[in-house]
Amino acid sequence: xxxxxxxxxxxxxxxxxxxxxxxxxxxxxxxxxxxxxxxxxxxxxxxxxxxxxxxxxxxxxxxxxxxxxxxxxxxxxxxxxxxxxxxxxxxxxxxxxxxxxxxxxxxxxxxxxxxxxxxxxxxxxxxxxxxxxxxxxxxxxxxxxxxxxxxxxxxxxxxxxxxxxxxxxxxxxxxxxxxxxxxxxxxxxxxxxxxxxxxxxxxxxxxxxxxxxxxxxxxxxxxxxxxxxxxxxxxxxxxxxxxxxxxxxxxxxxxxxxxxxxxxxxxxx
Amino acid sequence: xxxxxxxxxxxxxxxxxxxxxxxxxxxxxxxxxxxxxxxxxxxxxxxxxxxxxxxxxxxxxxxxxxxxxxxxxxxxxxxxxxxxxxxxxxxxxxxxxxxxxxxxxxxxxxxxxxxxxxxxxxxxxxxxxxxxxxxxxxxxxxxxxxxxxxxxxxxxxxxxxxxxxxxxxxxxxxxxxxxxxxxxxxxxxxxxxxxxxxxxxxxxxxxxxxxxxxxxxxxxxxxxxxxxxxxxxxxxxxxxxxxxxxxxxxxxxxxxxxxxxxxxxxxxxxxxxxxxxxxxxxxxxxxxxxxxxxxxxxxxxxxxxxxxxxxxxxxxxxxxxxxxxxxxxxxxxxxxxxxxxxxxxxxxxxxx
Numbered sequence: 001x002x003x004x005x006x007x008x009x010x011x012x013x014x015x016x017x018x019x020x021x022x023x024x025x026x027x028x029x030x031x032x033x034x035x036x037x038x039x040x041x042x043x044x045x046x047x048x049x050x051x052x053x054x055x056x057x058x059x060x061x062x063x064x065x066x067x068x069x070x071x072x073x074x075x076x077x078x079x080x081x082x083x084x085x086x087x088x089x090x091x092x093x094x095x096x097x098x099x100x101x102x103x104x105x106x107x108x109x110x111x112x113x114x115x116x117x118x119x120x121x122x123x124x125x126x127x128x129x130x131x132x133x134x135x136x137x138x139x140x141x142x143x144x145x146x147x148x149x150x151x152x153x154x155x156x157x158x159x160x161x162x163x164x165x166x167x168x169x170x171x172x173x174x175x176x177x178x179x180x181x182x183x184x185x186x187x188x189x190x191x192x193x194x195x196x197x198x199x200x201x202x203x204x205x206x207x208x209x210x211x212x213x214x215x216x217x218x219x220x221x222x223x224x225x226x227x228x229x230x231x232x233x234x235x236x237x238x239x240x241x242x243x244x245x246x247x248x249x250x251x252x253x254x255x256x257x258x259x260x261x262x263x264x265x266x267x268x269x
Numbered sequence: 270x271x272x273x274x275x276x277x278x279x280x281x282x283x284x285x286x287x288x289x290x291x292x293x294x295x296x297x298x299x300x301x302x303x304x305x306x307x308x309x310x311x312x313x314x315x316x317x318x319x320x321x322x323x324x325x326x327x328x329x330x331x332x333x334x335x336x337x338x339x340x341x342x343x344x345x346x347x348x349x350x351x352x353x354x355x356x357x358x359x360x361x362x363x364x365x366x367x368x369x370x371x372x373x374x375x376x377x378x379x380x381x382x383x384x385x386x387x388x389x390x391x392x393x394x395x396x397x398x399x400x401x402x403x404x405x406x407x408x409x410x411x412x413x414x415x416x417x418x419x420x421x422x423x424x425x426x427x428x429x430x431x432x433x434x435x436x437x438x439x440x441x442x443x444x445x446x447x448x449x450x451x452x453x454x455x456x457x458x459x460x461x462x463x464x465x466x467x468x469x470x471x472x473x474x475x476x477x478x479x480x481x482x483x484x485x486x487x488x489x490x491x492x493x494x495x496x497x498x499x500x501x502x503x504x505x506x507x508x509x510x511x512x513x514x515x516x517x518x519x520x521x522x523x524x525x526x527x528x529x530x531x532x533x534x535x536x537x538x539x540x541x542x543x544x545x546x547x548x549x550x551x552x553x554x555x556x557x558x559x560x561x562x563x564x565x566x567x568x569x570x571x572x573x574x575x576x577x578x579x580x581x582x583x584x585x586x587x588x589x590x591x592x593x594x595x596x597x598x599x600x601x602x603x604x605x606x607x608x609x610x611x612x613x614x615x616x617x618x619x620x621x
Contacts, residue, residue, distance in 0.1 A: 051613075051617055051620045054620050055620055116492075116494055117479075117494055118493055118494050134433075137480050219480025219481060220439045220481030220482060221475065221478065221480065221481060221619070223616065223619045223620035227619075228616065231612070233339070234335065234339065235333070235336065235612055236609060236612045237335075237338060237339040237342065
């Protein structure tokens with residue numbers, strides 16, 4: 001490495017050490033020790049307790065559901081946006097990214113106000129004598145919150161990759177007699193797979209670990225694994241158990257990333 | 270091992286701290302770091318204090334005692350003044366986190382009623398560490414237009430008729446106090462059978478509960494979002510002003526009587542400023558102004574005299590005659606093991 005590269009790399013190395021490596025080591029130390037500092041697996045095993053296991057499974061269920069929904073909404077939308085982006089301006093795409101400029105906490109609180117029993121949506125429904133919508137403080141509200149908060153993370157990578165696919169591929173497929181569905185399924189979809197996979201990771205991981213959305217839209221009635229970890233740190237003041245569960249979560253995330261990576265590599269071959 | 274962690278924390282902290290430049294420098298001798306409950310002080314008073322003394326206040330808020338404690342214990346921030354509740358003060362004294370107060374530096378302390386110091390003896394024997402700030406009870410706030418049963422007991426919170434219309438406190442001790450009192454036990458119970466029975470009761474109640482919240486009970490009750498809520502008495506006057514249909518009741522099974530007091534942590538760096546601020550807060554006019562804003566019962570008797578509205582000055586909600594109750598209990602610190610046990614049971618309820 002030349003001196004110049006070293007100089008340029010220095011800020012990132014310091015950043016990486018200070019904000020990634022050292023905190024990670026601290027988490028690992030706490031996770032594998034008890035309050036006296038002796039080595040133990042008990043914090044890791046605590047994931048198998050009834051409450052924690054249930055919270056983990058519920059988190060998985062909700063994040064898989066919201067990731068799937070995000071994909072279902074984002075793919076057609078990204079296709080339309082990419083289609084427009086080709087000859088017009090990417091302004092339309094910007095429109096969908098715009099909400100990201102606002103703090104996600106505020107947007108989640110806004111949903112709470114919208115969904116409440118006396119909230120805006122129910123007021124409108126009531127005005128038209130329609131049945132009230134009572135999804136606040138249920139898992140459905142949490143899925144809604146996750147989809148709303150993380151949708152841009154699915155749209156962006158898919159949009160980007162669709163924009164890059166050369167239109168000539170599609171034209172060639174059509175010339176060779178493929179219909180619209182065949183063109184999509186054999187040409188566009190495989191080529192957009194890397195974007196889809198990174199979209200899935202970017203939605204799945206924050207959904208799996210969120211505790212804010214479940215707190216605000218779940219009314220404190222639904223305990224996700226993120227809530228358990230948060231409470232262990234803040235309420236119980238039990239850093240060891242909290243760190244132990246965080247290690248387990250990291251494991252889950254690494255595994256899910258490895259799975260998507262594998263598909264990614266196979267897809268690009 | 271601990272040293273290693275501390276070293277690493279310091280190292281990573283040094284990265285963050287060097288980048289921070291807040292308006293007020295916490296290291297300046299002219300600063301004061303205050304850590305208080307949310308919505309628990311008239312912010313104008315902070316400005317008035319700064320104007321008068323030139324001391325800049327850094328003001329942070331927390332939602333529950335349990336959230337506050339780790340921050341002080343770990344030394345994550347060197348607050349000069351904190352306002353925990355009784356049992357938490359007891360815990361902080363036991364764990365050697367507080368420094369003794371020099372009451373002679375707070376001349377206006379004479380405005381605080383003697384009886385409040387007597388009550389404080391329970392968690393602060395000898396009155397060495399704390400200065401009473403607010404007090405009250407935990408009770409039921411209900412909306413007269415939505416509830417047609419008589420409300421005088423915790424039982425109403427288990428009434429199927431109010432499914433999805435009940436707000437419970439998302440704070441371990443308060444939630445368990447409700448269940449324990451309903452069962453006729455003490456809210457300081459550490460008996461596993463009693464706590465387990467309370468847990469079963471809370472699980473049974475869960476499908477009726479609209480949400481577990483803390484500060485939000487107030488706004489949700491004002492907005493007619495729910496019919497019944499568990500709330501601190503101090504919110505009653507404010508909520509009634511905003512929504513006249515609301516009524517506050519102390520259930521007949523008894524409840525928790527609490528005192529929140531100012532304490533000075535051992536790690537405080539601006540102790541003199543803290544005394545100045547406490548003296549300022551104890552001033553009758555300031556305490557009255559603060560009461561008007563937060564509506565929590567003040568132990569400041571001189572301030573109570575200044576309240577113009579006779580109805581509020583003699584309100585049985587704001588200033589109840591405690592002699593008429595015989596089943597009010599102050600929370601005790603139950604010890605680390607019992608705390609952990611209770612937290613675990615509470616999580617069981619929340620995930621049920």
